Amino acid sequence: QKEVEQDPGPLSVPEGAIVSLNCTYSNSAFQYFMWYRQYSRKGPELLMYTYSSGNKEDGRFTAQVDKSSKYISLFIRDSQPSDSATYLCAMSNLNRDDKIIFGKGTRLHILP
Amino acid sequence: AAGVIQSPRHLIKEKRETATLKCYPIPRHDTVYWYQQGPGQDPQFLISFYEKMQSDKGSIPDRFSAQQFSDYHSELNMSSLELGDSALYFCASSLGGGLIEAFFGQGTRLTVV
Numbered sequence: 741q742k743e744v745e746q747d748p749g750p751l752s753v754p755e756g757a758i759v760s761l762n763c764t765y766s767n768s769a770f771q772y773f774m775w776y777r778q779y780s781r782k783g784p785e786l787l788m789y790t791y792s793s794g795n796k797e798d799g800r801f802t803a804q805v806d807k808s809s810k811y812i813s814l815f816i817r818d819s820q821p822s823d824s825a826t827y828l829c830a831m832s833n834l835n836r837d838d839k840i841i842f843g844k845g846t847r848l849h850i851l852p
Numbered sequence: 853a854a855g856v857i858q859s860p861r862h863l864i865k866e867k868r869e870t871a872t873l874k875c876y877p878i879p880r881h882d883t884v885y886w887y888q889q890g891p892g893q894d895p896q897f898l899i900s901f902y903e904k905m906q907s908d909k910g911s912i913p914d915r916f917s918a919q920q921f922s923d924y925h926s927e928l929n930m931s932s933l934e935l936g937d938s939a940l941y942f943c944a945s946s947l948g949g950g951l952i953e954a955f956f957g958q959g960t961r962l963t964v965v
Contacts, residue, residue: 783957786956
């Protein structure tokens with residue numbers, strides 16, 4: 741079992757819809773949870789990160805972490821065609837030198 | 853604002869050749885991470901450097917080596933290239949040895965033919 745599981749999609753939703761992206765993980769030591777957006781042929785761009793459990797909101801984006809279920813989510817409200825990209829979840833534990841473990845990414849298409 | 857610069861952006865090499873990828877971190881960033889991303893795959897951690905010393909090693913083949921120089925730029929050297937080495941190679945930089953809030957470069961697309 742991979743440490744981080746993410747449905748690769750593709751996920752197609754109409755413009756304006758709420759998008760829900762999810763990841764599950766197996767390593768209970770993970771404390772930092774990140775979401776990256778990756779456009780085609782570009783490097784991953786950090787959208788937001790949360791520490792431990794709870795919610796974090798930034799504009800149209802909301803990240804949720806449920807450590808008891810080992811489940812994280814990213815919600816995108818009022819989705820736009822420009823949100824079409826691959827979204828990767830990533831996780832790390834507390835040690836300074838620890839690498840990030842990425843999910844495979846979910847391809848999202850927002851249909852105009 | 854300055855970002856992470858990677859060069860070259862694209863590289864085509866033949867099997868058994870050697871390639872060198874370069875990464876220039878954001879100014880004042882002291883940590884560099886290298887990742888390999890195959891088609892449709894998640895980025896796989898290769899190796900990292902903090903203050904010019906190797907800090908962690910992942911799934912980097914013995915044919916690959918890397919170092920971080922005094923100006924904090926890093927180079928990934930790949931020898932005896934194989935077809936399976938074709939991938940996007942990203943580096944990311946951060947300040948202080950952690951990858952939280954790191955910034956990724958645009959990547960180098962290596963194609964081995």
